[in-house]
Amino acid sequence: MSIATPSLRPPEQIMHPRWLGAMQPNRLSAARSFVAKMVREKWQIRLESIDIDTRGNGTLLYRIQTPAAVMSFVAFTCEPSSVNRTSRIIGSSWDMLGTLMDGEADADRIEQNRRELPKLYSGRAPEGTLVWFRANQSVRLFEHVRESLAAGHQPDAGRVAEVGYLMRNTGLDGNGTFGTRDFRDYEETHPLAAPYHAQMLAAYLMRELSVDLVQHLARLDSADAVALSPAIRRTLAIGNGSALGLVLFSFNRPHLLQALIGGHEAALAEVLDRALDAGDPVWERLESLLNRSILYRQQDGGRYVSLPSGAQISTELRAVKRLAQAARHSGAARPLRLLAESVRGTYLPETAETLHAILLELDPEATDRHQISAAIDESLLVDATAPVEALRAALEDSFGWALELPLAPVEEANRVWYKSRDSEEPRCGPASEVPEDTHDLAFDVPRELRRLHAAALAQPAGTAVGTLLLAEPTLEQAVAHVQNLANSPYSIPRLDLRDDDLVPVHLVHLLNGFTFGLDKTVDRLERILRGLIFDGAPFRDELSIEQAADWYWAPANDIFELPVVDVIEWSEN
Structure with a gap:
């Protein structure tokens, strides 16, 4: 049973960049x-056709x-080239270009995509296109896997685990x-009506394609080629890199x-406030x-810089296990909240948040009610008729942090x-290194809200916001933020974007890890994050297995009861 009014964590705790x-x-x-x-819906995904030559040039079609x-899902692959090839979004040469479309892929739309995709910024997608995407083969792994399969044996498992992907995503463009x-414009009944599910389907099929492609090329190289074993295949994800954007x-x-x-936070609060006794089966699930998470982090050999390593988190999670046992037998009315509070402030924020992610699995139905299932109205419109004193009160009540944040x-x-x-x-750098006419893209929240506060204080009671903006039109964005976000405490990270010592990678990880679901996200230069999408996720032939949805934090073969063999019968699909 849940507490009627669960207690959410205060925004001043979690909106700090380090915690985010x-x-x-x-x-x-x-x-x-x-x-x-x-x-849940038992989607069926088929490779309808694959027409690829030995150099890797050709087309794949999935339904x-x-x-x-x-x-x-239509993909156009080509022989890898080192010219203008980069893992960053700015490249102009890719090993694979493709499109995700509504409906059946007719010949006209396929050919239009074939013409337009290479143009990228000057290209135009045909009607019904959901996502355009690009990817490159892993120079460290793809050829090794191809050669191994062609020779009749599995690739080196250690090498596969170290790299983690056959292809790296370099762009998922939609919306x-x-x-x-x-x-x-997506209908409520559209299968991809939840935010970023269209991009996730494109990335998921990139992963499917990477395996289908390497197996097909190995088969072209040798009639004795074998397919990837389920054990090796499940350790392959899609690589991804993100930065300042x-x-x-x-x-x-x-x-x-x-x-x-x-x-x-609402989902977490519901779980934390559950009343549990020591005999509840939830404790065994926890x-x-x-x-699983301890082993998963222990096996993460990534070289982290600003972010803690998998080994650090794994070690702390072992201590969390002991705290969980203590909470179970504590007799507390809300033992999970007691557990979470004992972890916070004692261990790394990453350890605390890993625990929170685990706790959300203890009541899946309650958690899933908080899933965003449709587009959000993101407009920021100004009410020019509102009195300035109401604006000032909202600013002081809801954005006091911006007035007090050390800058x-x-x-x-x-x-x-x-x-x-x-x-x-997108880039950032010292003002001294960019031209004077450079347009600064950042909205400096704390400084702009302080400027707005000073302007509002200077206005007599009864003055309309519109009058203030006529005198100070550059404050419009600040006014819009206060009027539209006063009741949104989790909407703005509490930091100074102008600070020379800012570590941008924390916000990059917020979007990549927390929002999109990437894992093993290794950081570089305090601003670049490289990680894996769908690490350990079920492949298309496993989607009918009910327990396949419980795929994360688990080593290969610990979830799906599929036969694991060194050599399996060859199959194109």
């Missing part, structure tokens, strides 16, 4: 909720059958980009951030998930956020 960056993938994250949907609709379908995203989408974090002194507040002229890639 510690929030972990969980069952509400896009990748995990998407796989759960596929398993996705859902209870609500049919979709198509109106290049003429793709606007997410707000996600920092701007976290400030440009406050309504979405409020919905994501607010939903997570221990099982802790054991970098002038000599240490030089960070400028901009896009490069040649590639449109």
Whole structure:
């Protein structure tokens, strides 16, 4: 039984960048909720055709059958080239380009995509296109796997585990980009009506394609080629790299951030406030998930810099197991809350958030009620008729943190956020290193709200907000934030974007890990994050297995009861 009014964590605790960056993938994250949907609805995905030559040039077509609709995934692959090839979004040479479309893939739409996709920014997607995507083969792994399979044996398991993917995503573009379908236009019954599920399906099928492609090429190389064993296959994910663009995203989408974090906090509060006795079977489930997570983090050999390593988190989770036993027999009315409070402040934020992600699994139905299932109204409209004193009161009540946040002194507040002229890639750097006419893309929340507060104090009672804006039109965005987000405590990260010492990777991890569901996210240069999408997720031939939705935090073969053999019968599909 749940407490009627669960207690949410205060925003001053979790909206700090260090804590935001510690929030972990969980069952509400896009990748995990998407796989759960596929398993629950028993989606059927088929490789309809594969026409690839020995150099890797050709086309693959997949058909996705859902209870609500049919979709198509078409990919155009080519021989890898080192010219203009990069893992960053600014590349212009890719090993694979493709499209995810509503409905059946007719010849005209396939050919239009074949023409338009290579143009990228100047290309236009045909009607019914949901996502355009790009990917490159792993230079460390793809050829090794191909050669191994062609020689009749499995690739080196250690090498596969170290890299973790055959292909790396370099772009998932939807929601109106290049003429793709606007997410707000999706019907409520559309199978991808939840935020980022369209991008997740594209990434999921990239993973399927990477295995189908390497097996097909191995078969072309040798009639004695074998397919990947289920054990090896399950250790393959899709690689992904992200950087500074996600920092701007976290400030440009406050309504979405409020919905994501607010939903997570509401779900967590319900779980923490459950009344449990020592004999409740929930405790065995908790221990099982802790054991899985301990082993999963222990096996993570990534070289972390700003973020803690898997070994550190694994070690602390062992201590959390002992605390869980103590909480179980404590006699407390809300033992899970007692457990969470004993972990917070004692161990790493990542350890605490891993525990929270595990706790959300203890009441799946309650947690899933907080899943965002449709587009969010993200408008920020100004009410010019409102009195200034109401604006000032809302600012002081809901944004007092912005008025009190310690800001970098002038000599240490030089960070400028901009896009490069040649590639449109988001960047940031010292003001002294960018041209004077560079457009700063960042909305400096604390400084702008302080400027608004001073302007509001200078206005006599009864003055309309419109009058203030006529005198200070550059304050419109600040006014819009106060008027629209006063009741959204989880909408804005509490930090100084101008601070020279800011560590951007924390916000990159918030979006990549917590929101999208990437794991094993290794950081570089305090601003770049490389991770895995669908690490350990079921493949398309496993979606009919009910327990396949319970795929995360588990080593290969610990979840799905499938036969594991060194050599399996060859199959194109």
